[in-house]
Amino acid sequence: MVNQNPAIETTEVKINHRVTINVVHTDELAKALIMTKTTMESPFNRLGIITGAPGTGKTIASYYLATKLNGIRICCSETITKKGLLSRLAKSMDHRAKRATIDELTEWLELNIDGQLFLIDEANHLNWKTLEILRYLADECGATIVLFGTQILTEIFQNRNTKVLLAQLSSRIGAKTIVFTPIAIKKGKNNSLKKVGVYFIYPTFGDAAKNPDLIKTFHRYCEGNWRLAQELIVACQEVMRLQNQTELTQEIIHQAGSYIQEN
Ligand SMILES: Nc1ncnc2c1ncn2[C@@H]1O[C@H](COP(=O)(O)OP(=O)(O)OP(=O)(O)O)[C@@H](O)[C@H]1O
Ligand SMILES: [Mg+2]
Incomplete structure (x- = not known):
């Protein structure tokens, strides 16, 4: 939909070769931009998270941030494995080797992702081991990683079986959390x-x-x-x-x- 209302600030964002949308600068998008920029500039703990109910604009935010901050956006499928994620990250940076092992992919990423921003959409499909490797890539290899997902992602961090296993990742994300919510109409406002x-x-x-x-x-x-x-x-x-x-x-x-x- 083309936005012709001059009262709204928008940015044109290319979703794919067919679709470009005018992304509206909402308050949440502004917060997400500040959080991601701050995270990128930080010398450590370069991990953030954006959650929210379906349809609240998380995916649009991931495209917007990728456009604004020269980041790479990756979307996780339901069946994604640790190797699948590493392979997608490497391919997104033009890694060409076919049939690379997990170790080879990790080694290649270690050498090539310093300073790179990754926006990982649908991160609720990742298991704790795969989430842990993202922490490693941010901690040791200089990447900034922002995870996007529904409440399920929040639940993975709170679940009593995975909470301890993800404690390191959780503590690095800390307050760098943004929750997208629908617009509520409050009385008198x-x-x-x-x-x-x-x-x-x-x-x-x-x-x-x-x-x-x-x-x-x-x-x-x-x-x-x-x-x-x-x-x-x-x-x-x-x-x-x-x-x-x-x-x-x-x-x-x-x-x-x-x-x-x-x-
Ligand atoms: N800031 C925005 N500017 C313009 N359109 C938007 C904006 N945010 C969301 N939309 C519109 O709302 C639709 C739903 O947003 P989006 O797909 O980002 O939601 P989501 O939170 O990722 O949902 P899900 O959890 O189901 O993946 C988009 O296809 C887009 O048309
Ligand atoms: Mg989405």
Whole structure:
């Protein structure tokens, strides 16, 4: 979606060769940028973590940080192994050797990753042994590593079976933790109402939709979640197209919202 609202600051971020998106500078993104920069500049403990519920913008943040800070973004699959991760890290830096062993990959990374920022998305798929090797790469080889994941990642650190095994990694991450949350509308606070309008509604439906009741109804269905908001926008557009309407109304949001809830 192209953002044409001059009130929002955005950065154009290339997701792949087909998709480029205008990433909105949210408060959480600003915090993530500061945390990552500080972590990179630190002489030790160059490890950070970003967690949050699905659809709160973690993946977008990983692309944004990679663009801004010249980092390398890697996404972990459900079946990823320790060797698979090492191989992905090495390949992302143009390591070409085929059939390298874990030791060879580790040795190559030891020599080549000093000063490199890695943004590891879906890190909740990594087991404790694989997470531990990331600590080693940050501690001994000069890389900065920021992990992204859902609550499951937080749980791996708190789980009584893995807590002790990950104590070294946990202590290095320390306070360098950011939690992405949906935008909550609090009574008497207009700021979050404004955010829902500025981030989600006005860029698509224009300033005519600047109506607190409309924004509240929109929020009721998307709950301030980026992914749900994107779905709701598409559903509202579809209802408007079918009903030949040009203006967003309460009724359209209700119809679009109910459709999403039913599906
Ligand atoms: N700052 C932002 N600017 C513009 N669009 C955003 C922003 N954050 C999120 N989005 C939109 O919301 C969608 C969901 O965000 P994203 O995929 O980053 O969520 P996530 O937290 O990684 O979810 P999951 O845990 O399911 O992987 C994105 O595809 C994007 O369209
Ligand atoms: Mg994601």
